[in-house]
Amino acid sequence: MQKAAQASSKDAQHKPLDESGLKVYLRLLGYIRSSWFYFALSVFGFVLYSAMEPAQAWILKHIVDVVSNNEIAENRLLIPLAILVIFIIRGLGTFLGSYFMALIANKVVYDLRTSMFEKMVVLPSNYFHSMPSGRLLSKITYDTEQVTGSVTSAIKVILREGFTVVGLLGYMLYINWKLSLLFLIILPVIGLVVSYASKRFRKLSKRIQGAMGGVTDVASEAIKGQEVVKIFGGIEYETKRFRDAAHENRRSQLKMELTKALNTPIVQFLVAISLSGLIWLALDPTFSDNMSSGDFVSFITAAGMLSKPMRQLTEVNSILQKGIAAAQSIFEFIDMDEExxxxxxxxxxxxxxxxxxxxxxxxxxxxxxxxxxxxxxxxxxxxxxxxxxxxxxxxxxxxxxxxxxxxxxxxxxxxxxxxxxxxxxxxxxxIALVNQNVVLFNGTIRENIAYGRLRNTPDQKIIDAAKAANALDFIQELENGFDTVVGENGVLLSGGQRQRIAIARAILKNAPxxxxxxxxxxxDSESERAIQQALDTLMxxxxxxxxxxxxxxxxxxxxxxxxxxxxxxxxxxxxxxxxxxxxxxxxxxxxxxx
Incomplete structure (x- = not known):
């Protein structure tokens, strides 16, 4: 498995990307272009949601001022209605943002998977000889799933919580810009912590992708060769191989979780320091003498509300870096040279x-x-x-x-x-081809004979080809005849039956x-004589x-x-x-x- 992986890394067709994480992510976001209208609706939804966060702080200010000024009777109906409107708008924004972002993400993953498959079928043969099939399947399945997180969860959190932070900071600056500047001083320090964590997240994500490819390699080989594994006593050996591959994946995942677990409390602690200093200064009359009771309570509330979106923004970093690492792997594959x-x-x-x-x-x-x-x-x-x-x-x-x-x-x-x-x-x-190792697809006998460009061939011609290949008798004996599903690679048929299906396919193509x-x-000898007669006619x-x-x-x-x-x-x-x-x-x- 390791040799195969090394060989794949030396593939002459492989073109590593030198792009930075930002460029890779911007290229990934390019897949959103075709869904720009849904994206605009999603952004509008998140703006609505985020605007309601400072609105909650504002309504609290209004409540405190009303109580302080003994104006309860005049505002008894207005305040509850305002709270109700805020939550209705917030709910609408949540729905618009989340639903349309999920719709976009599904479209992006669909486009990436189809692009990868379209690239896969036109790659040179030597690529498939150097790349284990399990690792290739891991790219199309696991890597694209990681991209889903970076396009849905990450963008959703970045937009929703990012707009929330901007809205709350803007509201705080409006109430007291001097106090707000203190909170902004801590942001560069948070940026350094997040930058370090980003590099480590991406490094570990690439290691996890490689380990996941190893898991699928071992599993794929054991599935394909399960008879050999059983006959030659390879169960213990294959189990150990799988355990080792799974352990490497588990070890990398734990390192990722450790980094994530440390990153969030460190950022939270920095925010807490800033918030504590903010409250200490806010209690100083020099800074708060021009603020009403409502302004003071509202300002402290808005500052406290910043903690949640900033925590979520730092937590989403790991999802974002996983997506960037996966996107880089996907784009390396998509950018490979075709035949x-x-x-x-x-x-x-x-x-x-x-x-x-x-x-x-x-x-x-x-x-x-x-x-x-x-x-x-x-x-x-x-x-x-x-x-x-x-x-x-x-x-x-x-x-x-x-x-x-x-x-x-x-x-x-x-x-x-x-x-x-x-x-x-x-x-x-x-050109028509009959391989020694017959390739059949998990479909019906009819679909395997009339495969590809032959799929619209009339039934009578398919029957004639099967008859010429000495396959008609055994096909008719099957319960569903030509509609019998043969299983993956024709596993439900004997070797001779599979070969006769392949010969019928070549006969039907009628190539020069x-x-x-x-x-x-x-x-067997009897079938060989009958097939040889059909081949003599075909040749x-x-x-x-x-x-x-x-x-x-x-x-x-x-x-x-x-x-x-x-x-x-x-x-x-x-x-x-x-x-x-x-x-x-x-x-x-x-x-x-x-």
Whole structure:
């Protein structure tokens, strides 16, 4: 897990942000732009709420002055009505501010998640090889949840309590500006405390995000490999891995809570010092001789009311810093380089001639060539079979055709044009693929056969494809037929059934270029013969690259290339290579003996 995380940090596509926390947060707030009207309503609501705080101090002043001047009879009805109006306006402001801010936050999280997913599906293949899936899921789920707090709770508190502080200070300055200045002197000291806490909060938030990614990594691997974990006695080992990852997350969370727990009372103590000094001076006739009893009580009340909003403003700092740290992680992901697609050529009339000219390729995370000076020419409509030992480079040669990777050196041409000149989407529309590790989605059999751009295919064509792939019989035996849900990655089907669904999908696409990566490896002998007949029909007049372990399945190929250590050892037909009595003949003898 640690190696994978290190590899992901060294990803060539990764572009760390140098932006300050303020710039990151301003970029995050840019997502509010489309909801500016709701934001304006929310701000208006918080202004209403905040304006009622000094109004409460004012009404207290009025009550004291009325009692002092014995004017109770004249104001008996007016004062209760004023109090009622204040609380009605305050309630309305709370509703407007909170509801519309929550609406905006949901929209921001939705936009961020969709932006991240849209970026994820266009990232280069090497990113997914270096980034554990659990860590990637943690970014899309956990990090975006942290952003929710910074957009809802943080902004709500900043606006509501910020306006309240401004309103109360303004009211205090109106009553006695000399005394109010004393309270303002303490604000720079509070600012220093909050600044230090902010840096620590953000540092700890990043550590928590990394630890949460570790938790999801371990859990994801244990879920996917639960059968291996049980059979090979890995329960204790995986449990310890999860405990260690969860402990690291817990430790970082406790440090965050410790900082938060110390930050608030320190700020409260500073406010208390300022408030105590304020009251001490207010009791001095020099400062209060021009103040009425109502003014004095109202001033002290307003000063006391400042404690709550200032405490909440300091407490929200931890939520804000979590959101900034999460937003930075999200924006680093969103700003990553996509697959290079500068090609303009459309492949509408693609014939399928493929030519490798001194092709070299090196994986980004490797220090040696995976392919070295590979030169081959495959005519349109012909079949090329790639054979050899595992890790020799067979799948790498095939993966260059749909441009999952770009060549490091040399040229790869389709119909005489360099593959980089083709529009990426247009090129992949002309390629069908059947992987050795079949990928099925948690939907119905129909949805998995007619997947993606094939989703509007008529039912009869889907049935014909399933029949050609020798899948129709077992599909019809299922209770819901083509509407049977296959589970995550087809877990409810057997290996052979999954492979036949994948072959039916390739048959339905009817593309001029076909890539078969061990397409019959998971089938029993009887199914393999039936599937091989379907593949023979499918491969007619199509350019096919077939990666095969069983040599019996590729004897009819127009060309067979033996790959070893990234180089072509032998090329020829089945009979020609047997006559040479070289590497292919040796492989054939081994399998025949087995």
């Amino acid at each position: 290079v697609d500068q090609g303009k050529r459309r492949s509408n009339s693609l014939k399928g001639e493929i030519r490798w000219e001194d092709v070299r390729f090196q994986y980004p995370s490797s220090d040696k060539l995976a392919l070295n000076d590979v030169s081959l020419t495959l005519e349109a409509g012909k079949t090329l079979a790639l054979v050899g030992r595992s890790g020799g480079g067979k799948s790498t040669i095939a993966s260059l055709i749909p441009r999952f990777y770009d060549v490091t050196g040399g040229r790869l041409l389709i119909d005489g044009h360099e593959i980089q000149d083709y529009d990426l989407t247009s090129l992949r529309d002309k 270029i076909l890539i078969l990566d061990e397409a019959t490896s998971a089938l 007619e007049n199509r350019t096919t690259i077939a990666i095969a372990h069983r040599l019996s399945t590729i004897e009819k190929a127009d060309m067979i290339a033996v790959i070893d250590h990234g180089e072509i050892v032998e090329v020829g037909t089945h009979s020609e290579l047997l006559e040479k009595d070289g590497a292919y003949a040796q492989l054939h003898k081994q399998q025949f003996a087995e």
